[in-house]
Amino acid sequence: MASFVALTAMSLSGTAWTGTAPGDPGSQTVSGTITSTTDWSSWSTSVSMDPKLAEVEFTNFGSNGFKQFKPGLFECDLTFELNQDYASSQVDATIWPLFSVRTLTYFDLKPTNSARSATNPSVVFAGYITSYNPFGVKVGDAVVTTVPVKVTGAFARLTS
Amino acid sequence: MASQVALTGGIYVGNADVSTYTDDVMVGPMTIDMKPFPNYGSGGNMVFKPGLFAMSVQVSGANDYAAAALDATINVGNARTQYPFSAVPGIGLTAIAAGDRAYLTRGFLQAVQAGPFQIGEIVGYQFNITGDTAGVRGVVGAPRAVRSSTLTGTAIALAGPSSSQNLYAALHVFATTGSPTLDVVVQSDDAVGFPSPTARITFAQATSTVNANWYQWGTPVGNFAAETHLRVVGTFGGTGSIDYAVTFGVL
Numbered sequence: 001m002a003s004f005v006a007l008t009a010m011s012l013s014g015t016a017w018t019g020t021a022p023g024d025p026g027s028q029t030v031s032g033t034i035t036s037t038t039d040w041s042s043w044s045t046s047v048s049m050d051p052k053l054a055e056v057e058f059t060n061f062g063s064n065g066f067k068q069f070k071p072g073l074f075e076c077d078l079t080f081e082l083n084q085d086y087a088s089s090q091v092d093a094t095i096w097p098l099f100s101v102r103t104l105t106y107f108d109l110k111p112t113n114s115a116r117s118a119t120n121p122s123v124v125f126a127g128y129i130t131s132y133n134p135f136g137v138k139v140g141d142a143v144v145t146t147v148p149v150k151v152t153g154a155f156a157r158l159t160s
Numbered sequence: 161m162a163s164q165v166a167l168t169g170g171i172y173v174g175n176a177d178v179s180t181y182t183d184d185v186m187v188g189p190m191t192i193d194m195k196p197f198p199n200y201g202s203g204g205n206m207v208f209k210p211g212l213f214a215m216s217v218q219v220s221g222a223n224d225y226a227a228a229a230l231d232a233t234i235n236v237g238n239a240r241t242q243y244p245f246s247a248v249p250g251i252g253l254t255a256i257a258a259g260d261r262a263y264l265t266r267g268f269l270q271a272v273q274a275g276p277f278q279i280g281e282i283v284g285y286q287f288n289i290t291g292d293t294a295g296v297r298g299v300v301g302a303p304r305a306v307r308s309s310t311l312t313g314t315a316i317a318l319a320g321p322s323s324s325q326n327l328y329a330a331l332h333v334f335a336t337t338g339s340p341t342l343d344v345v346v347q348s349d350d351a352v353g354f355p356s357p358t359a360r361i362t363f364a365q366a367t368s369t370v371n372a373n374w375y376q377w378g379t380p381v382g383n384f385a386a387e388t389h390l391r392v393v394g395t396f397g398g399t400g401s402i403d404y405a406v407t408f409g410v411l
Contacts, residue, residue, distance in 0.1 A: 128208065128210045136188060139184070
């Protein structure tokens with residue numbers, strides 16, 4: 001019976017890559033790691049990734065009444081739910097420059113904070129933060145922010 | 161570990177401080193439009209480049225129809241008016257101080273909602289501002305205060321703007337007594353002691369006459385990367401007092 005409880009999932013970001021980076025042009029075989037990481041783990045309450053293949057239909061009169069598809073382009077979105085923090089080097093100070101300057105950012109997501117391995121694979125992406133809400137809250141509530149990332153080009157699952 | 165509970169804050173729209181009427185504020189979302197450019201060389205992957213920036217603000221809370229209260233300043237009659245907007249997320253119950261984080265922009269007041277009106281319930285209000293310029297992560301240059309003398313503000317370490325950036329600033333004048341005048345500038349210098357300050361943004365003089373000079377968005381200015389500090393100087397003249405705040409930032 002498959003089961004896994006997320007207790008120490010790790011989210012890393014950086015703006016430089018050592019190895020063959022994910023991202024554009026999209027045809028490369030990705031390997032390596034983020035050169036200098038920022039760890040989002042203690043900020044994050046939720047991380048989600050949404051890789052999907054475009055469905056390209058080619059139904060024809062020979063399809064015998066069934067629709068037919070082939071997979072098209074690969075596309076992915078990431079979404080981080082973060083507890084906000086305006087202190088130096090924390091959430092707002094990290095997110096704002098990546099967003100406002102439209103910086104291409106690398107992300108490395110793992111199910112635990114252990115080293116990358118066959119049982120703790122990294123999924124690595126390159127993308128842009130497309131939206132940021134630095135201050136959206138009802139008085140008395142915790143300040144949280146949702147950070148969506150649009151992935152561009154190749155992304156990969158790495159075990160080493 | 162990141163955490164922040166919203167207990168205090170400053171929400172300034174033009175010449176109105178709506179903080180005491182507001183229980184919910186959304187600065188954003190700020191968005192960047194992603195432009196796809198898939199090509200035969202992208203290995204079967206969608207590829208994107210970032211495009212235009214857009215921003216909106218939503219503020220809501222409890223309305224007040226007393227003289228000089230919220231509805232007297234922010235109402236459907238002000239829709240389409242262009243205002244500077246500043247939001248200061250407070251830290252716990254600590255009073256707002258120079259250097260505190262602030263977000264500022266300028267935009268048009270739209271989607272003004274007076275209500276809901278429900279018998280026995282607090283009368284609400286809500287409005288949106290759609291930004292028509294940059295949304296800037298900045299700081300409080302001069303915290304809101306009633307002043308009857310010249311302010312030489314706190315020197316705030318803030319590098320830039322570089323040749324690809326601009327300095328932005330917003331002036332909010334809330335009230336006056338007597339017959340004062342106020343001339344606000346944002347200065348820069350390359351040392352914290354401001355031995356040789358340069359005025360970078362100069363606002364038009366505000367007086368006791370309530371007009372557009374009570375809410376100004378400074379003309380952005382850029383390319384003085386050698387400077388290390390910024391500060392607000394509010395030169396007071398005349399008699400009485402003037403209640404105002406200034407925010408600024410570099411983008």
